[in-house]
Amino acid sequence: MSRKPSAERRRQLIEAAIRAMTRDGVAKTTTRSIAAEAGVSLSVFHYCFDSKQALLESVITSITDHYIAGVREAIQPKATLRETFLAGIHAYFDHVAANPGEHMLTYELTQYALRQPGFEHLARHQYEQYTHIYTELLEELGRTRGYELLVPAPVLARYLAAMTDGLTLNYLVLGDKAGALHVLDTIANHLTSLVNE
Incomplete structure (x- = not known):
């Protein structure tokens, strides 16, 4: 070795x-x-x-990093803010469609952590990480485009995390890509309506 x-x-x-x-x-x-x-x-x-807990935390971070890299690249400013949001959401969904096993694993990790005494903080860390990353991306977009959010960035980030979480689970269960793409459009429209350009 x-x-x-x-x-x-x-x-x-x-x-x-x-x-x-x-x-x-x-x-x-x-x-x-x-x-x-x-x-x-x-x-x-x-x-x-040091422990299985430490490994699981690293696994959660690694899976998140896998798709966030693509989202960061995709949200480079486009012609309109809606197109920018849509590009980022599509990049996320493309990762889900290409790596369904990883995303199923994130749900399993959440359930496992919530059910195992002493592991609960991993589920909290997982969702706090989602909110932190989305907040960072929204604030970064605001700085580069000069827009003002109509709701605080952390609130919008939690909303976005909830929307992508639900969309992901819905897609993993139903496998309806066309339906998921329609939902992506709706999310992008709603995000755009919460921004004052």
Whole structure:
């Protein structure tokens, strides 16, 4: 086994955990099975992560980072604010459609964290992270475009998180891409109506 930097080993274990949990479920995935999926010893896992909680927090952050990178790139200012919102929401949904297993895993992680004593803070962290990232994106758009939100950015961010959360679950259950795209248009229209350009 070649020696790799700790950060690289952590990334390797996080990606292995995502694959294993997507395939086998959160409750059935053990630290041993994650180490095996990553092709490393269990001692390497314990060197990189203090606990399963620490790993799960990193998994949540990693999955969020996967789609946020695409959203950030997509929301570069377009001709209109509506087009900018629509581009960002589409980038998010494109990630859902391309990676349904990852998004199903986020729901499973939420439920798992809420049901496991001592893990509840992971679910809170997950949703606080969504709100924080959406707030940051909205404020960044405001600075670059010079618009004023008609509701506070954190409130609009929570609304956007709730809308994308519901849309994601609806798509994962129904698989109706055309219907989801109509909802995306409605979300973009409503977001635009909450901004004073």
